[in-house]
Amino acid sequence: MNEGQGAGSAQQGGRTKIRLENITKRFPGQGENAVDELSMEIPEGEIVILVGPSGCGKTTTMKLMNRIIEPTSGSIFLDEEDVTKVNPDQLRRRIGYVIQQIGLFPHLTIAHNIATVPRLLGWKRERIAERVDELLETVGMDPGQYRDRYPKELSGGQRQRVGVARAMSADPDVMLMDEPFGAIDPITRDRLQNEFLRLQEQIKKTIVFVTHDIDEAIKMGDRIAILGEQSHIAQFDTPERILVKPVNDYVADFIGRGASLKRLSLSRVRDVELHQWPTVQETASRDEVHRILESSDRSAVLVLDDARRPVRWVNAEHLQRGPEGRPLREIGLPAEAVVQPNATLSDTLNEMLTARYSTAIVTDSSQAYQGIVDIDSINEAVRSMRRAETGRLREQRLDDEAEVSS
Amino acid sequence: MTEVGWWESFRIYLEFTWEDLLALSIEHALVVIVSVLLATAIGVGLGVATYRTQRGRSLVLAVTSTFLTIPSLALFGLFVAIPGLGLGGRSVVVGLVMYGLLPIVRNTIVGLREVDPAIVESAQGMGMGRTQRLIRVELPLAWPVILTGMRVSTLVLVGIAAIGAYINGPGLGNDIFTGLARIGSAGALNLVLGGVLGIMILAVLFDLLYVVISKLTIPKGIR
Numbered sequence: 001m002n003e004g005q006g007a008g009s010a011q012q013g014g015r016t017k018i019r020l021e022n023i024t025k026r027f028p029g030q031g032e033n034a035v036d037e038l039s040m041e042i043p044e045g046e047i048v049i050l051v052g053p054s055g056c057g058k059t060t061t062m063k064l065m066n067r068i069i070e071p072t073s074g075s076i077f078l079d080e081e082d083v084t085k086v087n088p089d090q091l092r093r094r095i096g097y098v099i100q101q102i103g104l105f106p107h108l109t110i111a112h113n114i115a116t117v118p119r120l121l122g123w124k125r126e127r128i129a130e131r132v133d134e135l136l137e138t139v140g141m142d143p144g145q146y147r148d149r150y151p152k153e154l155s156g157g158q159r160q161r162v163g164v165a166r167a168m169s170a171d172p173d174v175m176l177m178d179e180p181f182g183a184i185d186p187i188t189r190d191r192l193q194n195e196f197l198r199l200q201e202q203i204k205k206t207i208v209f210v211t212h213d214i215d216e217a218i219k220m221g222d223r224i225a226i227l228g229e230q231s232h233i234a235q236f237d238t239p240e241r242i243l244v245k246p247v248n249d250y251v252a253d254f255i256g257r258g259a260s261l262k263r264l265s266l267s268r269v270r271d272v273e274l275h276q277w278p279t280v281q282e283t284a285s286r287d288e289v290h291r292i293l294e295s296s297d298r299s300a301v302l303v304l305d306d307a308r309r310p311v312r313w314v315n316a317e318h319l320q321r322g323p324e325g326r327p328l329r330e331i332g333l334p335a336e337a338v339v340q341p342n343a344t345l346s347d348t349l350n351e352m353l354t355a356r357y358s359t360a361i362v363t364d365s366s367q368a369y370q371g372i373v374d375i376d377s378i379n380e381a382v383r384s385m386r387r388a389e390t391g392r393l394r395e396q397r398l399d400d401e402a403e404v405s406s
Numbered sequence: 407m408t409e410v411g412w413w414e415s416f417r418i419y420l421e422f423t424w425e426d427l428l429a430l431s432i433e434h435a436l437v438v439i440v441s442v443l444l445a446t447a448i449g450v451g452l453g454v455a456t457y458r459t460q461r462g463r464s465l466v467l468a469v470t471s472t473f474l475t476i477p478s479l480a481l482f483g484l485f486v487a488i489p490g491l492g493l494g495g496r497s498v499v500v501g502l503v504m505y506g507l508l509p510i511v512r513n514t515i516v517g518l519r520e521v522d523p524a525i526v527e528s529a530q531g532m533g534m535g536r537t538q539r540l541i542r543v544e545l546p547l548a549w550p551v552i553l554t555g556m557r558v559s560t561l562v563l564v565g566i567a568a569i570g571a572y573i574n575g576p577g578l579g580n581d582i583f584t585g586l587a588r589i590g591s592a593g594a595l596n597l598v599l600g601g602v603l604g605i606m607i608l609a610v611l612f613d614l615l616y617v618v619i620s621k622l623t624i625p626k627g628i629r
Contacts, residue, residue, distance in 0.1 A: 068531055093533035103528030107546045107625040117532050150627030166532075176531075 096167030274371030453514025513555025517548025
């Protein structure tokens, strides 16, 4: 690869956690290498996504990292220690592993499933029990309720959570995840992705994540490696830069149309400036609502309950139509399209499109009203993102030229 | 002899000989249990050793099927001539083990091959070695199928064990052979009937035993 960002090295960020050096894998009886001379560095504490079309070797590449597939040649380093030849079972106990089918052990309870690696490592019984409960809570499942259940008694989403808990059981620094959300319905998938990102903010693991879905890659990745045939790296970079400046047609094709729309998955509500909307307490009198409406250029007010949670949209017409004595809570329209600060702008836009005043209501974690996001805020966010990225690229190009000429 | 007379005679026969019949049944059951346990140890071992390779599987299944085609009377007769086996229980057990192998080997192979590869891979990915995977994951998951093999094997052996009496083996076959030798004389029919009935009851009891064993040993998660 001759492109600047094409090389398999992380250009910025912290320490290298995993390093592949000229890794090649040829399966017996096949003419071509499945993975060909791959070198790449996985920076510590980041989610690195391996993405590419089916058959490009992304899963093989991931499985080379914990040597489920042994490389034909080349070396694998974990924390700068050459692990190409160490005992593979010992190595794998240091690396969490989640596959698409999850692969929970159906004959064991949830607790025993999660306890697999700690038991292999010979932990004490009490320590294991404590760790199991802690992990179930981490992935949002009540230990008392689920500990002694069997995998077949769980929903797909719950099994996936248990799979993640099991991979984290011995607190590995590194987790390998092969399409972990692949077999789950879109709504649950979206929720699990968000939960996982929130979890990652706390645990800061080094995660290698395989997917064929570029949207998932953009949403989940700190860094994305777009792979071509034989696991050749087409581009290895941050999602922002891949979207703004794909290095070649292959990458551009893979991203597909609508790069601006995809960019909305990169920003969250907390990154944009919230606008305000006129609000009233639900106990307010109708005169008060009228007064607020008249002094505002908006056509409706947002009614909040005593905990400042949004309840209804009320406009002048609603006030006239409703019988005189009815509380504000019972007239107008329900306050839908509510998002939290960690929602992506993409999700927010989606909510807005179907919402009454083309507006998404933002609430904090206790569901109290914070402000609103409208189409102008999103438009502004996209433009500033683009400005920032092109600016950075220009600077970099100047740096590169300076280097070449010196 | 009228119908009622025949039945009455058998009833009286049972009243006087039930203790002997019970003793023979217990012997019979013990021979079967010992043989099934040995066949299970050998059969599961062979299954585990060969399930991964096409050639190993075919070989083991071909050999154990061939055992079943040998007439039992002939096989037991052969063993009498072999030093160390000879007349009696030992030859019977060896023969029964050979007959009991096929269902167990076949079901072990089928059961192990039916285990979802994703489950085995996730076990491998968590750092379980080959033996650990086998003992902690693959065999427990294949167990219901293996147990079915043992059940089939047991039922086959309960019947064949009767032939063992031909070479002085223990069990209900003794009454059957004695009765057959005296057919036509008084009480011969009762001897045969007693033996056959005992074998049928044993078969039913073994079946019930397997229901209990399944309940006790198959984890709730895969039932």
